[in-house]
Amino acid sequence: MTLHLMGSVLSPFVRKARIVLDEKGIDYHLEPVVPFMAPDSFTDLSPLRRVPVLKDSEIDPDWALPDSSAICSYIERKYPMPALYPTAAADYGRALWFEEYADTEFSNIIGQSIFRPALVQVLLGEAPDLELAEKTFQEVLPPYFGYLERSLASQTYFVGDQFSIADISLAVHFQNLRLAGFEIDAAEYPGLAAFIDRLLTRQSFTKCFGEEIAFLEQQGYRSNRSK
Ligand SMILES: N[C@@H](CCC(=O)N[C@@H](CS)C(=O)NCC(=O)O)C(=O)O
Known part of the structure; x- marks a missing residue:
């Protein structure tokens, strides 16, 4: 499992990323993170201190995507099928x-x-x-x-x-x-x-x-x- 998603299950943006992953049949690890209770070091991953954040162990350990739209576009490019963005x-x-x-x-x-x-x-x-x-x-x-x-x-x-x-x-x-x-x-x-x-x-x-x-x-x- 290379993907690590951080965030709270009640966040609609975390849910959006989870659903994109699930629709594509991709396994991931979910780490529960409540942004306003996260340690100071969370700012290094998410400068706006928001969730979701995605990490990918196939990439540099400092690499992180701290936004659901960035995460979903990344997932689509890395795992194109089934396509969740129209082609036309x-x-x-x-x-x-x-x-x-x-x-x-x-x-x-x-x-x-x-x-x-x-x-x-x-x-x-x-x-x-x-x-x-x-x-x-x-x-x-x-x-x-x-x-x-x-x-x-x-x-x-x-x-x-x-x-x-x-x-x-x-x-x-x-x-x-x-x-x-x-x-x-x-x-x-x-x-x-x-x-x-x-x-x-x-x-x-x-x-x-x-x-x-x-x-x-x-x-x-x-x-x-x-x-
Ligand atoms: N545009 C961001 C919005 C993310 C967002 O606002 N997440 C909320 C949780 S639902 C959050 O982390 N809020 C904490 C804060 O704003 O301090 C995305 O799509 O990921």
Whole structure:
């Protein structure tokens, strides 16, 4: 096993890298690392002190990739099959756009204003802020869901109707919403809801999900949200 991935199972970016590895059938070692509890030396590997970080024992010991997009592109180049990035230029560009969209503002809203207040605060022994999480879900996220519903149209996958990095990058955040107790309304967003169910029941996702639930149970976590 040459690949060593560092990060927490609850991170959507760690999950994104794990799913890319799993979809390609590549073995790796996962080292649990919580960025804000990591030693000072972690900065040498990840200057922004973020996870995931990938190391590869076939390369120099100082070599590290501290970003999920860099990691996934590296994995694709090193292990091309099955391809997770479209070949045609137009589709490739669109897939990178959805990856970027998922990784930046969309992730930031879910991470900071739903996942953290509803779930992470409980893990840290603090009171959850369910009002903030609920308000964000009801009032801030709908335009994002609407954009994704329109982009998907009647396709199975986001780009070229082929499973790709675009789908993985988006779906990992819906898994965090689900862990925090939030599901989108299938009547309002039928295409997106079907997409989420399709993705989150893929073997690569359920494998991660099982480990994430086990981790949360080990921490004594139970969702505080009554649906
Ligand atoms: N663009 C980065 C984002 C990674 C990221 O924000 N990871 C979070 C965990 S979900 C983290 O390490 N946060 C710690 C911090 O920002 O201090 C990627 O795609 O890997």
